[in-house]
Amino acid sequence: MASAESPSRLKRLRNIDAGAAAGKAWLETLFRSGIGAKKALSGFKEIEQRMVDSQAAGFARRFWLLAETIDSSDHWQDRFVAEAGLLYLLLESFERRDSLPELLREEVLRTAGITVDRRQLGQLHGITDTWDLAVQRNFREQRFFVRQSWLWGREARQWICLQQYRIATQEFDTNYALGAAYTGTVALYPGSAQTRATFLSQEYTAFATPPAATFGDLATRWAELLARFPWAEGLGGGVAIQSLSRDDNRWLAQDDEGNWFPIDASMGWRVAAYLGSPEMVLFGEWNGDRFMPTAVSTDGGFFPL
Amino acid sequence: MTWNEVMVEAARGSADPAVLLRHAGRLGLRRRAAAKHTKGAEVLKHAPSSPAPNSEAIAPLIRLMIRDFPATLDELFAELGRRSLPLPYGSLPEMLTIVGKSPAQILPLLGEKGMWLASQNSDWMQNLSRAQKKADPLADNLSVGAREEELLKRLKLPTSYEEGQLPRLLSEHFDWSVEFSRWVLGEVSFQFHRAGPPAQFWRASAAKVAASIHPGTLDEAEIILHESQAAASHPIIKAWFPILAVRRRLHRFLDSLDT
Numbered sequence: 001m002a003s004a005e006s007p008s009r010l011k012r013l014r015n016i017d018a019g020a021a022a023g024k025a026w027l028e029t030l031f032r033s034g035i036g037a038k039k040a041l042s043g044f045k046e047i048e049q050r051m052v053d054s055q056a057a058g059f060a061r062r063f064w065l066l067a068e069t070i071d072s073s074d075h076w077q078d079r080f081v082a083e084a085g086l087l088y089l090l091l092e093s094f095e096r097r098d099s100l101p102e103l104l105r106e107e108v109l110r111t112a113g114i115t116v117d118r119r120q121l122g123q124l125h126g127i128t129d130t131w132d133l134a135v136q137r138n139f140r141e142q143r144f145f146v147r148q149s150w151l152w153g154r155e156a157r158q159w160i161c162l163q164q165y166r167i168a169t170q171e172f173d174t175n176y177a178l179g180a181a182y183t184g185t186v187a188l189y190p191g192s193a194q195t196r197a198t199f200l201s202q203e204y205t206a207f208a209t210p211p212a213a214t215f216g217d218l219a220t221r222w223a224e225l226l227a228r229f230p231w232a233e234g235l236g237g238g239v240a241i242q243s244l245s246r247d248d249n250r251w252l253a254q255d256d257e258g259n260w261f262p263i264d265a266s267m268g269w270r271v272a273a274y275l276g277s278p279e280m281v282l283f284g285e286w287n288g289d290r291f292m293p294t295a296v297s298t299d300g301g302f303f304p305l
Numbered sequence: 306m307t308w309n310e311v312m313v314e315a316a317r318g319s320a321d322p323a324v325l326l327r328h329a330g331r332l333g334l335r336r337r338a339a340a341k342h343t344k345g346a347e348v349l350k351h352a353p354s355s356p357a358p359n360s361e362a363i364a365p366l367i368r369l370m371i372r373d374f375p376a377t378l379d380e381l382f383a384e385l386g387r388r389s390l391p392l393p394y395g396s397l398p399e400m401l402t403i404v405g406k407s408p409a410q411i412l413p414l415l416g417e418k419g420m421w422l423a424s425q426n427s428d429w430m431q432n433l434s435r436a437q438k439k440a441d442p443l444a445d446n447l448s449v450g451a452r453e454e455e456l457l458k459r460l461k462l463p464t465s466y467e468e469g470q471l472p473r474l475l476s477e478h479f480d481w482s483v484e485f486s487r488w489v490l491g492e493v494s495f496q497f498h499r500a501g502p503p504a505q506f507w508r509a510s511a512a513k514v515a516a517s518i519h520p521g522t523l524d525e526a527e528i529i530l531h532e533s534q535a536a537a538s539h540p541i542i543k544a545w546f547p548i549l550a551v552r553r554r555l556h557r558f559l560d561s562l563d564t
Contacts, residue, residue, distance in 0.1 A: 027322070029322075032319060077315075081312060083333065085328065085331070085332070089326075092327075215340070245347055261340065261342050269398040269422070269426070270395060270398055272349055272422060273395060273397045273422055276354045288338065300357040303357065303362070305395065
């Protein structure tokens with residue numbers, strides 16, 4: 001495998017290997033001293049910069065995300081330890097990439113920050129369909145504004161994810177809108193997750209609300225995604241809901257089968273305002289911790305939240 | 306290792322952190338993949354069963370107006386009231402938060418769903434109760450005809466800046482007539498690049514003017530912006546562009562309901 005690599009790519013991979021080793025050593029030092037004392041949780045900026053210096057922007061982002069979990073909720077320590085463990089396994093996977101199945105290796109390389117050349121994507125097998133954009137999250141990560149859109153293929157019957165990045169002074173290259181649909185060809189990024197995609201061609205068309213699922217269906221798809229790629233961060237979809245409950249600032253929604261699942265607390269009241277609407281479906285992204293609704297559909301239409 | 310054992314060791318420190326981190330990663334992955342949850346203590350019940358109103362499509366626009374352009378809300382309330390449209394469901398949480406600021410306008414637009422939603426949140430119930438006490442009974446009792454008559458009385462053209470009539474007029478909640486709007490736009494245009502107290506007054510009032518001019522004069526306001534050739538940092542340009550755009554979107558939607 002390694003013999004087919006160009007010299008510049010080999011050099012970069014060696015740099016990232018050194019970064020991965022440094023990242024692992026940093027995590028080991030942290031967990032050797034223990035995270036019980038808050039002052040132990042320092043030095044994230046330095047390790048993030050170390051990853052950048054190693055040409056591993058993806059690992060730098062993962063360390064940044066890990067730092068963001070500190071004090072992010074009442075039980076942040078559980079999330080921190082789980083994410084630190086997953087990051088450690090990711091760094092190890094990068095080091096032993098040559099022993100991984102090819103598709104998983106592709107995904108791990110991209111997670112490290114080795115992007116796929118757009119010209120290469122054009123040569124991949126495309127899926128031509130009409131894609132309904134039913135989930136869209138806009139958020140900030142480090143110095144980037146990120147737009148993550150999930151689209152449902154009417155014939156392909158699968159959800160794909162478009163990720164767009166911009167800095168403050170720029171616009172997104174294409175303004176994909178929540179509640180719009182596009183007929184065109186997408187290429188899925190090579191890898192085991194098979195969710196991230198890019199449009200090779202597209203034309204605006206009339207939106208149709210994608211079908212709803214139960215939370216059990218979504219959770220099954222999520223578990224399957226994690227089995228293919230353990231470091232997946234989210235999965236888009238729509239869940240028909242019947243009811244809501246809350247404990248202080250913790251919100252849960254109930255699906256058609258009676259299952260309860262947590263939804264993002266910042267959207268609780270906005271979702272509650274639609275309770276009682278016939279055929280209510282929440283569209284959003286599940287990340288294993290909570291469902292982040294970005295739109296609701298009822299028999300009266302599809303509405304961004 | 307169980308998850309609890311991982312957490313205990315993570316807190317106090319581990320002699321073999323690599324092994325601990327691998328356990329944490331594997332168990333953490335299982336926790337992410339599992340999806341068993343129990344309901345919260347309080348289930349929201351008895352929501353009125355009703356489809357979202359016709360105004361629902363502008364819920365995101367209304368949220369933007371509340372957050373960034375509150376000066377445009379008077380027009381929204383008046384237009385929804387005129388068409389007997391309730392507030393979109395997607396704007397109710399924000400409206401129940403600000404109901405005390407414009408009780409006479411917001412209360413009649415909350416509808417059955419708004420009242421139900423307020424009943425689920427003690428803070429909103431308090432807001433509602435205070436707003437109901439504060440609502441101006443005169444405003445509630447005035448018919449549309451009486452309001453227009455009142456308007457005509459108030460919107461006499463001012464004669465000078467010094468008399469303090471303009472600030473009073475500009476702070477009124479009532480709709481501006483086409484005639485008054487055109488007079489204001491003429492003054493703004495004349496003072497656009499000048500210095501002195503009148504120019505300063507119009508710059509300070511730029512947001513209010515953009516939010517209050519009669520919708521039939523929005524084109525004229527945009528012509529003034531275009532012809533001014535002023536820099537993007539000019540206070541009138543900065544205030545007018547987004548507000549006029551928001552009002553355009555609102556009127557495009559209202560026109561679509563009327564046709």
